[in-house]
Amino acid sequence: MKKMMLSMLLASASSTAAWAADADRSDNETITVTATPDAEQARTEIERTPGGVSVVPDSAFKDTPVQNIKDILAYVPGVITQPRMGDDARVSIRGSGLSRAYGNRGLSMYLDGIPLNTSDGLLDFFEIDPSAYRYVEVYKGANALRYGSNALGGAINLVTPTGRDAPALDARIDGGSFGYVKGQASSGGSSGAFDYFATVSAQRIDGYRDHSKGDAIRGNLNIGYRISNNVETRFYLYGATTNQRIPGEVAKAQAINSPRSANPVWIVQDQQRNVDSIRVANKTTIRLGDTTVDIGAFYNNRHVKHPIFQWLDFTVDDYGGFVRAVDDRSIGSLRNRLIVGANIQNGKIDTEQFVNLPGAVKGALAASMVDASKNVSAYAEDSLFLLPNVAVIAGVQYLHATRDRRDRFLANGDQSGRTSYDLWSPRLGLLWDVDPDSQVFANISRSAEVPSYDANVIVANPALKPQRATTYEIGTRGRRGGIGWDISLYRSELRNELQCLTTGPFSACSIINAGRTIHQGIEAGLDAAVPLSALASGDSLALTAAYTYSDFNFDGDVRYGDNELPGVPKHFVRAELLYKHPSGFYAGPNVEWAPGHYFADNANSLTVDPYMLLNLKAGFDLGDHWSAYVEGRNLTNKHYISTVAVAGTANAASELFNPGVGRAVYGGIRYRW
Template sequence: MHPSSRVELCLALLLTLPSTAALAQTSPSASAQLDELSVVAEPTLGRGGGALTVLNTAQATAEIQRTAGAVAIVPDTAYKNRPAQTLKDVLDFVPGVIVQPRFGSDARLSIRGSGLSRNYGNRGINVFQDGIPINTSDGLVDFFEIDPTAYRYVEVFKGANALRFGGNALGGAINLVTPTGRDVFPFDARVDAGAFGYVKSQAATGGVSGPLDYFITLSGERFDGFREHSNGESVRGSANVGYQFSPQAETRFYINANTVNQRIPGEVDRRTALTNPRAANPEWVRQDQQRNVDSVRLANKTTLRFDETTVDFGFFTVQRHVDHPIYQYLDYTVQDYGGFVRATDDRIIGGFRNRLVAGVNIDNGTIDYRQFVNLTGARKGALTFSTLDYSENVTAYLENSFYVLPNVALVGGGLFMHATRDRKDRFLSDGNQSGRNTYDIAKPRVGLLWNVDPTWQVYGNISGSAEAPTFDANSFGSVATSNLRAQTATTYEIGTRGVRPDFTWDLSLYRSEIRNELQCLTTSIFSPCSIVNADRTVHQGVEAGFGIAFLKSLFTFEDRIWLNAAYTYNEFFFDQDPRYGNNTLPGVPTHYLRAEMLYRHPNGFYVGPNVEWSPQPYFADNANSLTVPSYALLNFRIGYDTGRDWSGYVEARNLLDRRYISSVAIAGVANLTSEIFNAGTGRAVYGGLRYRW
């Protein structure tokens, strides 16, 4: 479908959605947005009706616009024509989202400063796959098991706007949505290869047989890594099977299995990161530090429709074994399980439209944890620590949108969170560190959504969030760590989003006032971090994205040059802290820009440069005594994709081979000898081929 036809289709669809401002800026760039609209024209590729349990991209785009706050949808067309190894490749053009690679498939992800100090095990974001939690039950989440090539689209709910899923974290929620057999090609295969020994292959299939549909995907990946001692490999597979009992009832079963093996190069001092960026930390090499994960996830989701009411419910269980030699040899097994129920009621009450969403999430689990001396070469020594950890989490949430005018909704609601962290110490020679903490927190939400016309919206909200400490914070070994408080926040937000045939925009301004922010401060190479509560902190900023077709009809009537940009302004600081005063919170750039100028031809050809720019240094420690230098990277890509049959791309990154720091493990106080920096990847070229029929 030609771009102009897609825009016409978009506007026609908008007019059929009187309850929303419809397809606004739901993708990270205008050109990607146009690609996603092809799903509207071909939602099922001619093989039966759509699924009830899973929305297609166009339906999800319309649904997410009912949120009175900053949200985004990234369709697979925005990232599958590139070497999608980490979530940075998926989300880097979503304003407000900062993804900082560490090594291999690992990265630190922060939305609005969530989990700002974490350099391992992300916190402060609820991550879902098909609406079902991926986080461990104590709140941590790793991205090793996420395969970007497996998903149809990715939903981003920034901050407290994740209430739709019962999300309670400062950063909000990310929902990774896999295709169903009703919206895939019978065969889809690809291979990607490039710099530093990177090779990845993936194949998928799906189909429909009467009321039954299925989707299966499998990928394998290996890489030597840019830095020494950062090689890795993985095999990831996902499948789902759906059965439609009637046009109003459907159930779907999911299975996801992964095996991931990754060596860890370790952080180095700033000088080493900038002058010898491929070097690993010698101590990490001596210990042969690694992270090896084997996991299986089973889940079910059932959707029932009763006139104006839709009910979704389901269950999940995750079995995960982590073999993790680092400063000590960690060996643990995670068993998580839970369920959810959510009801959506959309009806006319007294002549006014009313939309109610309410639900309950249960997420419980155990961690059978053992820690040993790590002898040279990742060999287990004597047992040093052993616990059985149990987490219990129940979240109840409600959000009601009452349309005082056909195009203006008043929003009210909130959530209640009950969380328990219970530890049984099984290694008593260093004292009994058993303990139990319970957290009960309620947070409200009010807002307004104004559909100014069928193509743009204005919104605002005041919302609360709450996060219980994770088990690595609740050591129960001292008063300081066993009495950690839950992190809470109140966020104020206003914004607007919209779409025109040749212009799209997405703008939000927010301020989060946080109590007891959980900080993970690097103390030495022999400990991952020391976790403390900061007293009062403030996170505020601007998230701005736009796309504009500024040159048109260069060679044909329908070709375009698009300028797409995503800008994030982060102002995070202590608020009269007894130790740090009003210092800037470290870890992320104050300004961050991703921009691309891309020529697109209606025959599927595209070409253009893009940049990643952090224009000023940012701090590496709370004391604001050491900075991470600014950087600018020039990239370029060229490719061909008609949406079916053969497609391919070549992408060059960091063309000027700039030396820069991609992430920092923040400290309370740092100096030039502090080993807290990860070097960014040097010049790299990748290419890929894909075939669909």
Template sequence: MIYSICEKYAVMASACLIVAPIVVNAEDSLPEVSVTEKALVKSGAQSLTVPNTAQATVDIQRIPGAVEVVPDTAYKGGPAQTVKDMLGWVPGIFAQSRYGDDARISIRGSGLSRNYGNRGINMYMDGIPINTADGLVDNFEIDPTAFRYIEVYKGANAMRYGANTLGGAINYVTPTGRDADLFVGRVDIGSFGYKRAQASTGGVSGPLDYFITASAQEFNGYRQHSDGDQQRLSGNLGYQFSPDAETRFYVNLNAIDQRLPGEVSKASALHSPRTAASEFTRVDQQRNINSQRLANKTTLRFGSTTVELGVFGVNRHVDHPIFQYLDYTVRDYGGFIRATDDSQISGFNNRLVVGANIHNGKIDNDQYVNLTGGIKGALAASNIDRSKNISAYAEDTFSFLPNVALVAGVQYLHAERDRKDRFLSDGDQSGSRTYDLFSPKIGLLWDVDASWQVFTNISRSAEIPTYDANTFVSTATSDLNAQTATTYEIGTRGTRPDFTWDFAIYHADIKNELQCLTTAPWAPCSVVNAGKTQHRGLEAGIGLPFLKSTFTQGDTFVFNAAYSLNDFRFDNDPNYGNNRLPGVPKHFLRSEVVYKHPNGFYAGPNIEWSPSSYYADNVNSTTVDRYMLLNLRLGYMQAKGWSGYLEGRNLADRRYIANVAIAGTADPTMEIFNPGTGRAAYAGLQYKW
């Protein structure tokens, strides 16, 4: 869906700023959002290291592919607990909650078979990686209340971050003191014991600016054994040496405790959805995280060239009793440099972006027998896993016509994976593997007019196996090959006074797709390389205002919809033929009709609809049933002062399966199903000063 700065549930139409697609000023390289905004940037009134929402929207639309900026007002008008709340309205993203703050997320079928953790998407917080160095990422450390906007780059459109996975990249961007409110306080309550409080502050003092936010929440959970509590703190401190030089320091702290209810049979998921898996409760399965992330980002501008540099370090301790008791520490570090030059070649506008990234890390893992009640038993495994990743990339945008640009790029990735087995009584599972991968891209971007673009591209992506693929089995990492794909894409995006749209069609030919197949109901999956597969899809988002000024001058009804067609199949596989890939519905739709009053009041119903069943296994013998959820929200949102909301979800209390841990062959009695949440209600109150 296209989001303007008028975002969903925004304040007043008169306060909205519509951001047109890409207009580049070659003279000083700043997007022409407005003369006032450009002057603010140059005067230092806005951050040089962090674009505001308007700047980010203009900048991202230089990319000839499916990309999006999601502003915070698109999701903060509700409880905003998981990534589904934040990104569920973006076409091509399939996000479903599991329990607590955890959610499964897939873009264009990335990590399609994963039902714990996520892979196939590079996630960033202010441009700093959230993924561990081996590529695995979970969502527990993402605090939806902390961010100003979210950038979504699907597939190889994420080259600006050096990301080249099938799913692309997601960058969560926090405010700075230069665009933050002096004070924000917020309280949310809801069904199943849900309570959250959040507060933030930011400001500017001469060349110095600061922003800090903290939140705490707890919940009993819809299901048994799914209670949890989280405390999170994020902040940044910026110093502007001049209008052309700024540095910013970041800190992110998390303390997370979460019990795991586990997957259950299909009958249990549909008829007793609040019941946890008995084995999960017997050994008290949990995922508890304490993490600290420190980073610095510096931006320097030299005429038409901008240079960005960054370094980061992450320490994460995970206390994780599951089928065995995992106790491990992750220590990651790295840095990046990126240079962007806007100039002219023989009178034609040209933008060149070159960069390099280093992301290294070590996982120190001890694994124990998990006794009844979640008590550590005897040592069962012990490993040191080291990852090294060095990538370099270049992308050039050459405007050979005033409104048509050719975009060409390439990325090189050198990755090393090395495991040292310290527990040898069951044999030595040490191993290492080196990967060297090139990923080219070429595309065209046509600005049909100032607010309408057409784009197309061909790109290659590559994905290295994560260590958890072998944490629980006896084979070495070298048994798995990298997943590679060639993706073809064409689309259009734009806005008119009474219509906004965002359409993309893509086809990806994939080799060695990494599948995570469930083999036991209580143990993690086993990762294998599939043969050839194909991911094809259509992503469509629309916004359509209608019935304007029906009850009062300036009010309107708006119809919004986000639709994804997911046609994912094996390609003449020796075992599965041309079967459909399991784990995601072929059709998925979210739509709403919302009434907006110029004073900030909004109200309306929305639906989430999976209109056909999909498969839970590769042999296509077991299905996940179709469903439709009816939701309703109303609220009052103001730029300053008091705002509030009421929201009801799954009002018909529909029993459904939210997601599934896939298998090679499954049946309905297999414990691979995660029930969706039943009827729930939430309310929130916020004050901005």
């Protein structure tokens, strides 16, 4: 009975009753510290944040043909994922990285708390294995202070299982349209203080479009050891090799009328992105009375063979460490929770750039450079409970970043350069636990982003400034009976927004500062379980919906006035209605809807058309060993635009568009033991 009561207290740690009970715990009642909380503990922890956050458990995406990160984030309000080809996609939160035609900016991604971004901030998703995770944490905007991230889009943390919560065997095979085949197997277990989790997957796909074939092999190893009830250390090893051909952006008419075709220039150049990567990390968690400390270090190596408009061959070496302390105690009669931390992420990109001859053949050397990045950040956040259920939260982050390019190819002049940034980002918030099942929150936060190397910004535009934003946010989350909600309203006022504008098919995009812009919107999520007892006793309907309203504009720009910012639809809806039978059978439709036009350029001269996709899924899950699932996507075979590269001013011939995937059917079988 004592263990049951203690478990209930931990699950409701954010409530006053739980905290008081924990504070009164006798010395004989110990709680074993863990470096990796389970999904419910993660949800409790993340909801101490006075802003938009989410935890997506694996039950939301495991029993489905998971192909890319969109299948994980589809029902998180405020997150818009626009696939390009294969595993690649643009993920935008609150308008982050709107203009990116490749890679992602304005979003920090972590794997078990270890950075996936390169040290200069660039991110892509080729290394992510979307069916390998126990849960995924989403911190929108400056709410990602926990990870020292102050990017406009916030942070996403992918969390793998441990041997203490993973089955001895979990195997699956998926397949479907356009040559898609994926197999995955994982194993986990524990013995005394030791536990392990390992998973490996392999996939291939011919691709919906011409010249979009890809394959990947990915593996994760997670080993933990409990030195004592107060100390746990955990080692992580990740490896991946991915190969992906790139079909390229095309003009709007070609994307709509011939969506399976590729850009002919991309075919001649045989444009590809091939990545071999390995990541090694350790995290140790120590409890010292009322204080818990996380200490970690990591090393990431990535070799990229990337024939595009030129043949890029580069190696990324990143390394760093972090420390984070959480102290939860009483100051007089008031509860206080203090978080302090620091992060170091340094690295270099060693690049050789060649002329790309037809057929992806290396020609003459065109550029050679070493780009070094150093990032040191420190942050603190304090939550003081002025009332038993009301906390005032104040925080600040300091970032010192340097970017240093050493040019080794001087035929066209020395293009070496160095710049540094010192940025402060304060934060003030309020969190009200209305009752144990609902919260109201508000915050005012600053954020900052430093330019990356990928478009030669140090030399081409040394006056480029970091992007700054002030965000105002208010919202609520909670549950009443079978109905849950998550609603945030925000307004971000940006200065020097970083845009990467497409200027032509034979160069990288050009990064500029856009001056004053405004990002504001609504993020609304709903889930509901409605008991029916219609076809059988205990059957039900489950409704899941996410609505994102994105109102992004220039603010009195000299060239673009108050035009809308291009890149994403103003309204975006994902909704699913699922019938569930007590036998384990489930089935139902879901839709993706982007009503209304949006723009492909700053001048608002070229539009992207609205669309609606109808999907249907069904499956059978006995709840023990076997499950099977099938899903039909875009059943009406709608021709639509999935992703658009952004230009300053575009016309009908501008090659900016990636068509979405047509009608497809996928299915799979999963076995757990």
